[in-house]
Amino acid sequence: MKILVTAFEPFGSNALNSSQEVATLLPDAIGECVVVRELLPVDFRTVGNQLRSLIERHTPDVVLMLGQSRKFAGLSIERVALNLMDATNPDNSGYIPVNEVIHSDGATAHLTTFPVRELSEACHQKGIAAQISNSAGTYVCNRVYYEALYTIAKNRLPIQALFVHLPFIPEQGKMPSIAKEDLAEGIVTIMTKTLSLPWHTIDNLNASNT
Ligand code: PCA
Secondary structure (H helix, E strand, C coil), X not given: CEEEEEEECCCCCCCCXXXXXXXXXXXXXXXXXXXXXXXXXXXXXXXXXXXXXHHHHHCCCEEEEEEECCCCCCEEEECEEECCECCCCCCCCCCCCCCECCCCCCCXXXXXXXXXXXXXXXXXXXXXXXXXXXCCCCCHHHHHHHHHHHHHHHCCCCCEEEEEEECECHHHCCCCECCHHHHHHHHHHHHHHHHCCCHHHHHHHHHCCC
16 A cells, blocks of 8 residues: 655745645554655646646555645545635745636546545544535645546546645644644544555445535
8 A cells, every 4th residue: 555645835925834844744654554745836737737747656545635724723634626726815836816627627526535524533533633624725725636536536546535634833823723743643543544444445435425
């Protein structure tokens, strides 16, 4: 088994990105499972291609994408990616898409095949704040999440993909924040739970998500 973990570089007024900081704390392996970490640009127009080349290069079984969001003081386990880019703030290349479709031949939305409720409950059992979120927004995180789920569906790849948003960490001086060690423990909990899932029935598990 191999998990590809992606995190994002800082963007906007942020000197740090909590996802990048947390990714550096993750282990290189969990049991027999190799964990590969990569950093993505906050760039609407290149991030999709970059993700696809990372998938081609690493051929992972699981793609776990991390990003920063101020919306919740805990892990937001994202269920949905929308076929939409709509921003008020520019990405790191200065681009601001308005009401743009990501892939004109794509579904309006894709849902993760992960059992999101089981993952959030696994976090709660460890005392880690986590919620299921039904919108990853319309900025670059949603853009890369949609690319992953669209590419997997279109090419029928044997890959599962999930996006998790993380809050600020105290080093960023913004609120709410959670220690990066605690957030990393949450991500390890999600990865460990993921590895214990009956992969041959994951599509059935997905049906119980809704
Ligand atoms: N968060 C942004 C993009 C990069 C990141 O870490 C988002 O939520 O779209």
